[in-house]
Amino acid sequence: MLKPTIGIEVHCELKTNSKAFSPSSNTYGEVPNKKANVIDLGYPGVLPTLNKGLLDLGIKCALALNCKVTKEIFFDRKNYFYPDNPKNFQITQNNTPIGTCGYVEIEYDGKKKKIEIEEIHMEEDTCKSIHENDYTLLNFNRAGIPLIEIVTKPCIENEKEAVLYLENLREILLYAGVSDVKIEEGSMRCEPNISLSDSDKLGTKIEVKNISSISAVKESILYEIERQTKLINDGVKLKEETRRWDDKSKTTILMRVKETGNDYRYFPEPDIPKVIIDDKWIEDIRKTIPLLPNELRKKYKELGINDVTISSLIQNKELSVVLNELIDMNINPVLSANILTGDILSYLNKKYITFKESNITIDNIKDIVNLLDNNEISSKIAKVIIAELLEKEGDVSTIIKDKGLKQISNTDELVKVIENILDNNLKSVEDYKNGLDRSIKFLMGQIMKETKGQANPKVANELLISELENKTKL
């Protein structure tokens, strides 16, 4: 029985201000060829200068991915002749990767599994090439942008584990604040390698490139398993090769054979002296790492937030950051989380804007949650206030005053309303007498309708029950 073994290489652009080995700005979406200098263009005689921000983020990645940080590092030259890198070598790390022996934890089939990370290393990106019919266009804004390459051990057993690993990895890097991890913009690139074997010995490794989404990673793995199985069963001896995913035909296509292994003639980069990373540096970086998704999930669960809301929060990092601020201010976490992932999130999604771009503020939410928490407004009124604040900047107390939304907790006033409703709904009173609890729900609805949602639900509920009891006794 042929069994697949999968390893994945991921490249992520690091969110530094400047490039890895030149002071040009690290940008995306700028006018082409505006953010590049002679170092990025690979002119003869230029010298690289190492960016401290690259080292900091490299260490941060290593820590976030549970790696051992290499204390003494240097860079290497990987030699290859290709127009996307005119100096004919890429500065990378071959001998002393910044991190080794890490892992990302996934949960598959109810079981926890550690996807082991062989190593992570820092390197520079190539320029972006756009291929037209008979020519190629080059944009050097991307040349020299720092990358972290994350290499797993061949320990992934199927496409589902691969997807879970990539989703978790993406979340970790996003929350750690090291990369935008936008696959569609190319700031995260995934390259799975797949081999099949019917024994403990690994089969022939086929690498797949040019994948632009996590779902395409899944499709490409399934396609390769099927393709290779058929070839092996037909008695074909596979050769190691790199293939390209074609999104249109949903197939992989053999790529031009590039240099491999020894042909890269790695040697230490002589223009960048060694870097010694001491414990203090590592600890200083460790302190800058916020709670990562798995730790956040645990924290939210302990605070009583439900699973659906938690996963919605984790998927929307900005809202999770807002919630953490509210929690730090001792605001009710469950109410805050429900508001954020409810009306606010659906509004943001509808308008394609971020929380920061919207009109509502953290202070607004703090006020609303406190009022809800003290039963001073109903959730229905909260909805009205939120809708108002999303459309226009304002403050909660003014809206309550202007719109006359103050909750009715005045007993006399509510009793009057309730008596009136009971008189007009004798059937429900009868139902209550006969033990039908749902009549209470109906009558509460009527009270809310009558008071335009302003009745204090807790007080109204208590008054309703005592009024009903009175009537039953009669």
Place this chain on the structure above:
Amino acid sequence: MNELTKEEVYHVAHLARINVTDDEVKKYQVQLRQILDEIERINEIKVKTDEILISPTDNKNVYREDIGIDEDVDIFKNAPRKSGNYIEIARFVNE
């Protein structure tokens, strides 16, 4: 040691992207072997990774702060062709 095979010389020439004539290949089969033999002698010295001299100086931890500085350089000065804001070259991917 034996001289290099013709295929090995062509492979090295390909990596360097140079054309070689048959006469040159014959010459390089011998000369490259002599170079490799010298390198073998150097390889006999056992050096640990952390002892590798990567730079002629003892400098350590030389880096710059992470500040973006964009010079006003004419990127297209030595470009073969220009197309809009892009450098245009011969198409290089054969699929």
